[in-house]
Structure formats: structure tokens, C-alpha cells
Amino acid sequence: MNSWSRNPAAGAPVPALMESDHPVPADHLSLPERGFAVDRRKALITAGFLWAAFAAMVFAVTHALTATVDSGLLRLFRSGPDLSLAGPRLVLETVRDVTALGGVFLRNLFALGAVVALLFFRLRREALILGATVVSGWIANSALKLLVGRERPMIVPHLTEAGGESFPSGHSFGAAVVYIGIAIAFAAMSRRQSVRYTIIGAALVLSAMVAASRVVLGVHFPSDVVAGWLGGAGWAFLAAALFYRPAESLVPPDR
Structure with missing residues (x-):
């Protein structure tokens, strides 16, 4: 039976724990001291395939081999004489929500949040790799846009604001770099290959x-978003492999 004591402030009796009573122990979360090493060989092979496909898309676009497919797929999602988006209003709202995930603000906000989370998990090496992946990916995408200099499609009405060069799609490239880069960083925390593959x-x-949403909104050719996604995904895997050793030298395993 609990004994009773008085609250000095209110003078009301309150139960007091007997010596035999013990508080329930709190659950403990075990954080990994280090992430597990990225398989750089697999990352480089994957990046090689993706960048080879990206190079093929560059060749096809610069030699006007994608014009018919680009035009047909842009019209695929439209109907009526005004070429409005087919389907109910909810379709347009959903597509705009998806495309926002690849916008500069949201994707970089998620990237920053992921870096902070990795630092809380004491995975400074992975945080450094992710930060370098995102920054270098933005530089690479900007350079590629200037090299090709393709104008945006004017085949169907644009359903969102868009500016700058069209090839490769910045939303597609940036979303692939950020989200795949985040997945690679957090997948390294698991020993189970099935978990790592599921996250990635x-x-x-x-x-x-995100890439497909840009075509539905009419602001990119399908070849823009395919190339953007291939290039961004390829960059995420390439950066995971190339930045691993420098990051490891800056953040030794025993720290």
C-alpha cells in the first residue's frame, strides 16, 4: 500500500512511492557509431549504366530523333480543343503536389533535414557525402543545361510556371540526386540487403x-525528364562512390 504525504504548497495529501516501488525504465534507442560502407563497385557500375543511357538521350535529342515521341506523349494527357488536362481537378492538384517535391525549395529542405538527421545519428561521414552530392549535382545540372540549351515545349498549355532551359529537366535531375542520395545515406545504416534495396x-x-509530373504539366518534353532522371540518378550513385574515400579521410572511423 502506498503511504501518503502532504503537498507543501497546497496542503493536499499526495501518494508517495514506497521504497519497493521502481519507475518503469525508459526505452533506449541504440544509434550506430558509424554507417556501413557503401559498396563502391556496385555504385560505380550502376552510375555507368545510367550515364551511358543519359549520353544516348543527349545524342537522340541533339539529332532530333525524339520529336515524334515527345509530341505524342505531351498530347497523351490532354483532351478537348483547348488541350486541357484530362481527368478531374484532383488530378491536376495531385500532379502539382508531386512536382513540388522536385522544386528547389522543398527538395533542398528535405536534403538539409536529412543531413541534420544523419548528424544526430552521429553519421558525419554520410552527412558529408550527402551534402557534397547535392551541391555538386546542382552544379552538374546547371552546366548540362547550358551545354544543350534546348527551349521548353510549346505544344500544349503549361499548367505551372517554368523558366530556363528545358534539357535536362532540373526537377527530374535534382529530385533524383536528392532523394536517391538520401536513400543511399540512410540505407547504409542497415545490414540487411533487402532493406537497403527497398529504401533505394x-x-x-x-x-x-516527379519527372513524369513535368510532362503531365506540359513544361518539359518526355526526353527532357528521362535524361534528367538518368543523369540525376547516375550522379547520386557516382557521388556515393567517389566521395566516400575523401569523406572517410575527413571523418575517421574512430571519431
Whole structure:
């Protein structure tokens, strides 16, 4: 039975714990001291395939081999004499929500949040790699846009604001770099290969959805977003492999 004591402030009796009573111990979260090493060989092979496909898209676009497919797919999602988006209003709202995930503000906000989370997990090496991946990816995408200099499609009405060069799609490239880069960083925390593949696979799907949304909104040719996604995904895997050793030298395993 509990004994009773008085609250000095209010003078009301309150139960006091007997010596035999013990508080329930709090749950403990074990944080990894280090992430597990990125398989740089697999990352480089994956990046090689993706960049080879990106180079093929550059060749096709610069030699006007994608014009018919680009035009047909842009019209695929439209109907009526005004070429409005097919389907209910909810479709347009959903597509705009998806495309916002690839916008500069949101994707960089998620990247910053991921870096902070990795630092809380004491995974400074992975945080450094992710930060370098995002910054270098932005530089690479900007350079590629200037090299090709393709104008945006004017085949169907644009359903969102868009400016700058069209090839490759910045939303597609940036979303792939950020979300796949985040997935690679957090996947390294698990020893189970199935978990790592699931996390990275989810990021591939999400970034591909962002890419597709740009075509539905009419602001990019399909070849723009395919190339952007291939280039961004390739950059994420390439950076994970190339930045691993420098990051490891800056953040030794025993720290």
C-alpha cells in the first residue's frame, strides 16, 4: 500500500512511492557509431549504366530523333480543343503536389533535414557525402543545361510556371540526386540487403514520379525528364562512390 504525504504548497495529501516501488525504465534507442560502407563497385557500375543511357538521350535529342515521341506523349494527357488536362481537378492538384517535391525549395529542405538527421545519428561521414552530392549535382545540372540549351515545349498549355532551359529537366535531375542520395545515406545504416534495396527503390520511384509530373504539366518534353532522371540518378550513385574515400579521410572511423 502506498503511504501518503502532504503537498507543501497546497496542503493536499499526495501518494508517495514506497521504497519497493521502481519507475518503469525508459526505452533506449541504440544509434550506430558509424554507417556501413557503401559498396563502391556496385555504385560505380550502376552510375555507368545510367550515364551511358543519359549520353544516348543527349545524342537522340541533339539529332532530333525524339520529336515524334515527345509530341505524342505531351498530347497523351490532354483532351478537348483547348488541350486541357484530362481527368478531374484532383488530378491536376495531385500532379502539382508531386512536382513540388522536385522544386528547389522543398527538395533542398528535405536534403538539409536529412543531413541534420544523419548528424544526430552521429553519421558525419554520410552527412558529408550527402551534402557534397547535392551541391555538386546542382552544379552538374546547371552546366548540362547550358551545354544543350534546348527551349521548353510549346505544344500544349503549361499548367505551372517554368523558366530556363528545358534539357535536362532540373526537377527530374535534382529530385533524383536528392532523394536517391538520401536513400543511399540512410540505407547504409542497415545490414540487411533487402532493406537497403527497398529504401533505394522507393527513392527511385519517387524521383521518377516527379519527372513524369513535368510532362503531365506540359513544361518539359518526355526526353527532357528521362535524361534528367538518368543523369540525376547516375550522379547520386557516382557521388556515393567517389566521395566516400575523401569523406572517410575527413571523418575517421574512430571519431
